[in-house]
Amino acid sequence: MSSHYEAPIRKPLIIGDKNYHDVTVDVARPVEGRANKQWWIAFAIALAAFLWGVACVAYTVGTGIGTWGSNKTVGWAWDITNFVWWVGIGHAGTLISAVLLLFRQKWRMAINRSAEAMTIFSVIQAAMFPVFHMGRPWLAYWVMPIPNQFGSLWVNFNSPLLWDVFAISTYLSVSLVFWWTGLLPDFAMLRDRAITPFTKQVYGILSFGWSGRAKDWQRFEEVSLVLAGLATPLVLSVHTIVSFDFATSVIPGWHTTILPPYFVAGAIFSGFAMVNTLLIIMRKLSNLEAYITVQHIELMNIVIMITGSIVGVAYITELFIAWYSGVEYEQYAFINRATGPYWWSYWLMMTCNVISPQVMWFKKIRTSIMVSFIISIVVNIGMWFERFVIIVTSLHRDYLPSSWTMFQPTFVDAGFYIGTIGFFFVLFLLYSRSFPVIAQAEVKSIMKTSSEKYKKLHEAHDNHSHSEHNHH
Amino acid sequence: MSNKVLHVLYNDDDILMDAVRKTRAAHHHIEEVFTPFPVHGLDKAMGLAPTRLAIASFLYGLVGLSVATAMMRFIMIADWPQDIGGKPSFSYIQNMPAFVPVMFELTVFFAAHLMVITFYMRSRLWPFKQAENPDVRTTDDHFLMEIVVNGNENELIAFFQETGAVEVKVIEKH
Numbered sequence: 001m002s003s004h005y006e007a008p009i010r011k012p013l014i015i016g017d018k019n020y021h022d023v024t025v026d027v028a029r030p031v032e033g034r035a036n037k038q039w040w041i042a043f044a045i046a047l048a049a050f051l052w053g054v055a056c057v058a059y060t061v062g063t064g065i066g067t068w069g070s071n072k073t074v075g076w077a078w079d080i081t082n083f084v085w086w087v088g089i090g091h092a093g094t095l096i097s098a099v100l101l102l103f104r105q106k107w108r109m110a111i112n113r114s115a116e117a118m119t120i121f122s123v124i125q126a127a128m129f130p131v132f133h134m135g136r137p138w139l140a141y142w143v144m145p146i147p148n149q150f151g152s153l154w155v156n157f158n159s160p161l162l163w164d165v166f167a168i169s170t171y172l173s174v175s176l177v178f179w180w181t182g183l184l185p186d187f188a189m190l191r192d193r194a195i196t197p198f199t200k201q202v203y204g205i206l207s208f209g210w211s212g213r214a215k216d217w218q219r220f221e222e223v224s225l226v227l228a229g230l231a232t233p234l235v236l237s238v239h240t241i242v243s244f245d246f247a248t249s250v251i252p253g254w255h256t257t258i259l260p261p262y263f264v265a266g267a268i269f270s271g272f273a274m275v276n277t278l279l280i281i282m283r284k285l286s287n288l289e290a291y292i293t294v295q296h297i298e299l300m301n302i303v304i305m306i307t308g309s310i311v312g313v314a315y316i317t318e319l320f321i322a323w324y325s326g327v328e329y330e331q332y333a334f335i336n337r338a339t340g341p342y343w344w345s346y347w348l349m350m351t352c353n354v355i356s357p358q359v360m361w362f363k364k365i366r367t368s369i370m371v372s373f374i375i376s377i378v379v380n381i382g383m384w385f386e387r388f389v390i391i392v393t394s395l396h397r398d399y400l401p402s403s404w405t406m407f408q409p410t411f412v413d414a415g416f417y418i419g420t421i422g423f424f425f426v427l428f429l430l431y432s433r434s435f436p437v438i439a440q441a442e443v444k445s446i447m448k449t450s451s452e453k454y455k456k457l458h459e460a461h462d463n464h465s466h467s468e469h470n471h472h
Numbered sequence: 473m474s475n476k477v478l479h480v481l482y483n484d485d486d487i488l489m490d491a492v493r494k495t496r497a498a499h500h501h502i503e504e505v506f507t508p509f510p511v512h513g514l515d516k517a518m519g520l521a522p523t524r525l526a527i528a529s530f531l532y533g534l535v536g537l538s539v540a541t542a543m544m545r546f547i548m549i550a551d552w553p554q555d556i557g558g559k560p561s562f563s564y565i566q567n568m569p570a571f572v573p574v575m576f577e578l579t580v581f582f583a584a585h586l587m588v589i590t591f592y593m594r595s596r597l598w599p600f601k602q603a604e605n606p607d608v609r610t611t612d613d614h615f616l617m618e619i620v621v622n623g624n625e626n627e628l629i630a631f632f633q634e635t636g637a638v639e640v641k642v643i644e645k646h
Contacts, residue, residue: 004486020483020508020613145547154547158556163573170577174584181588184597185611189508192608208592209601212610214505215523216595218515222523223591227584230529234580241573444509444613448485 004448008459013107014451015290020444023291027186027440028193030286035433038285046425053419056412057132065135069409074395078413079129080245081387082420085270086126087168087242088263088383091235092271093119094175097182098231101224106450107299109442110291113186114282115275116179117435121427122274123172125420130164132416160244167241171234178227181220184210186436239267246390252333253394256321262314266383269307269353273379276300280373282432291438294367301366304379308357311386315354333394341406342393345385352382476621477503479606480632481614481639485511488615491635492517495619498631503618506610525594529587536582540575606643614638 093116100108187207194200243263246254283292553561
């Protein structure tokens with residue numbers, strides 16, 4: 001028992017009188033049970049939004065990019081805003097499973113599976129925008145380094161847009177194998193519980209024949225650790241490179257060295273907010289409150305508060321540097337952001353991203369599930385506007401005043417965006433009913449240190465030995 | 473005689489660990505242990521050699537770095553040099569700062585994917601592979617130790633019942 005000791009001041013991560021078998025049953029229940037009415041309603045709405053998006057994309061491909069609101073001056077608008085927003089959301093998953101693994105944070109185990117699922121699904125949404133902005137998506141393979149005679153010239157490795165291709169595809173594929181490797185033992189659990197031959201067959205294929213030998217587990221843990229070590233710089237590199245899309249240009253408001261850390265902090269900020277949004281609903285609908293506890297939500301809120309504050313400092317630094325640089329184009333870009341025609345989006349961004357997370361300083365607020373849910377949505381609205389502000393306000397005031405214009409999104413812009421939200425939720429809802437949404441094997445391994453049941457046993461054991469000591 | 477094995481089942485990881493130590497001390501050969509989750513220290517207690525996957529991953533990373541360097545040097549400098557934005561492509565080292573992101577990404581790409589593929593190959597994991605855990609409870613809450621039967625079978629069974637096993641079965645292996 002002594003090897004499983006953990007300081008009593010640490011709150012339990014698994015609530016209730018759970019044993020190993022209870023974990024199995026609780027994680028398998030949403031997969032083995034039938035979907036309830038709420039799930040079907042949510043799925044129908046998501047599917048409708050997705051199909052509307054498909055229609056808008058079909059119209060875009062059939063007619064051309066002119067169906068979007070982008071114009072000659074504002075050549076990048078909703079597409080890249082949505083792209084950066086989705087990639088940003090996709091940062092929390094790997095951060096939770098990789099960085100928190102390196103820091104030995106046991107609370108990651110209840111949420112890493114779903115956070116990684118969210119990462120993969122949102123990076124898929126992100127990739128859609130650049131692909132359809134190409135106009136001829138069937139030529140998307142031209143971004144690969146293929147010899148001149150196959151199409152365009154060799155790709156240009158000086159371009160941050162190409163760096164993005166490599167960063168996003170590495171990130172998506174490494175996140176996918178990290179996720180899948182972790183899923184193998186849990187699929188095996190579902191396989192071994194399956195009653196019908198069909199489910200046994202399906203989970204047998206998905207689990208790659210995982211048997212749980214001691215040697216397999218030794219390799220599994222080494223692979224997880226090394227993947228975490230590789231994914232940590234990878235996750236930081238992805239949004240750094242996304243920020244290079246802007247920072248290497250000569251547009252006022254974009255051409256700044258602060259962009260990489262500022263983008264990374266913003267990505268973690270919005271990603272954790274989205275994890276909170278999804279898990280607050282999922283823990284309720286799938287009866288996982290014993291594993292995804294209020295303490296988990298509180299810790300997520302603390303990360304949101306810290307990264308929100310970093311983002312706030314970055315906004316203020318940008319303003320200061322614009323003034324301090326003495327470059328009148330930079331100064332104008334920032335005055336225009338705050339007081340120009342798009343002032344409302346700037347102040348919406350400031351309120352949602354800098355002010356709203358500050359309420360998390362109060363323990364009562366950060367442990368309130370309702371407030372956490374609302375803030376998590378407010379943060380993602382704010383982060384969408386951050387990208388909108390950076391992209392559209394910097395572009396709409398060209399160097400040539402005769403080119404000055406406004407950006408007006410069309411219904412196709414909106415439809416495509418709504419479609420990706422629908423697609424994301426279609427994937428997440430299907431995942432929540434067919435995948436083990438909690439890394440149950442890992443949760444079982446922290447049972448004896450961190451569950452309420454064993455913490456009570458430790459305590460009883462401690463008190464007992466103390467009183468014994470006093471008698472002698 | 474030699475194709476007979478014992479399947480000894482436990483329902484607690486601490487009892488399993490004690491049993492593994494006692495079994496090794498009594499010089500019985502542990503063929504395999506199946507567990508539902510990673511039991512820390514089990515590999516050492518069983519005397520398994522450490523895995524070299526991390527070293528393999530480092531080497532794969534070096535391969536990735538080399539591939540990235542060779543590819544970009546060929547494309548950007550040797551095969552089709554272009555003067556982009558007033559920055560001519562005379563040598564790789566001069567233009568290298570622009571190539572660092574892709575060098576990094578491909579290092580990670582090779583290190584991660586080739587390590588995972590090596591892991592799947594070494595542990596024989598792939599789609600349509602049949603599972604080999606002898607009891608379905610080993611992915612739920614039971615721990616199974618497989619022992620080769622040598623000498624007195626009854627004595628061996630009695631020994632394992634002493635170690636806190638919940639079940640001891642004799643299996644004829646073919």
